[in-house]
Amino acid sequence: MIDFIPKIHKYESTVGMFYVNAFLVESANSVVAIDATLANSSVADLRSMINDKIKKPLVGVLLTHGHPDHYTGIAELIKGFGDIPVISTEGTLSQAHSRDAEESGYLGSPNAFGQDYPAVRVFPNQIVKDGFKVSFDDVEFTLEDLGPCESDDDTTWTINIDNVEHVFSGDIVYNYMHTFFRDGHSANWLKQLDYVQQKYNINTVFHGGHGADYGIETIYWQKSYNLAFLRLLKELVGEKPTLNTEEQQLLFTRMQQFLPNTNLLFLSGWQFDDMVNALRIDGIL
Ligand SMILES: [Zn+2]
Known part of the structure; x- marks a missing residue:
């Protein structure tokens, strides 16, 4: 019998304009999810991929970082699959908890997701550290903790299929979409983009949290986007506490030059x- 070659299934949500991705790794007998999207309707689509298309049980959820568009759907996603591991670092868990406390009121309001926001949220139940490895069937997932980058703690999960590394890279690269700087860790983020770029090779496939799959070349794009954004913001803000509406508009009009779309502009x-x-x-401004 030929061994089953793991398959990666991608799901991209367009609900609420987040364009957030989740991935399902199918092995011989089971499925592992990387991230869980946010909205009930997105999770229903993900579950239908598992139950109607792949037709194998979900046996684990691996989280890349603790932002709401990635963890909020976990409760609905794992329903009926038993007491399965939901794995992340401590940093990811603690940011998910704090963001949930701060933002679930708004995200569940009629102005945001309303009824499409999950009434119950479930958080990681297995906390692991950099270098942690876990196997489901014969597929081995390795966690790398990059520390605070786009979120308070960004991690990657890597598997090897036929000698090609597949890196589930969360939001360290947005791939031609406006990028979220709210968490303010831009210095370490730039450092880790350099590191990731050096570490992998031309065949590596990155599966990111927003946008199409990419290779190491796209990391150059993200670095440029970050450097340009920070440079323009620094000039505009100077010593002032913040930018007024016109100045913000100027900043985003300029940043739009990097992009073929307005995806995630609101973010x-x-x-x-x-x-x-x-x-x-963070010391960058
Ligand atoms: Zn995201």
Whole structure:
């Protein structure tokens, strides 16, 4: 009998304009999810991929980072699959808890997701550290903790299929979409983009949290986007506490030059003043 070659199934949600991805890794007898999207309707699509298309049980969920568009759907996703592991680092768990406390009221409101926001959220139940390895069937997943980058703790999960590394890279690269700087860890983020770019090779496939799959070349794009954004913001804000509406508009009009679309534009202006503060604390502004 020929061994089953693992298959990666991608799901991209367009609900609520998040364009967030989740991935299902199918092995001989089971399925593992990487991230879980946010909205009930997205999770229903993901579950239908598992139950109607793949037709194998979900045996684990691996989380890349603790932002709401990635963890909020976990409760609905794992329903009926028993007491399965939901795995992340401590940093990812603690950010998921704090973001849930801060934002679930807004995200569940009629102005945001309303009824499409999961009434119950479930958080990781297995906390692991950098270098952790776990196998489901014959597929081995390795966690790398990059520390605070786009979120308070960004991690990657890597598997090897036929000598090609597949890296589930969360939101360290957005792949031609506006990028979220609210958490303010831009210095370490740039450092880790350099590191990831050096570590992998031309055949590596990155499966990111937003946008199409990519290779190491796209990491150059993300670095440029980050450097340009921070440079323009620094000039515009100077010593002022924040930017006014016109200045923010100028910033995003300029940043639009990097992009073929306006995806996630709303996200880059989200909590703008807090973002400026966070970037000041990080020392980049
Ligand atoms: Zn995201």
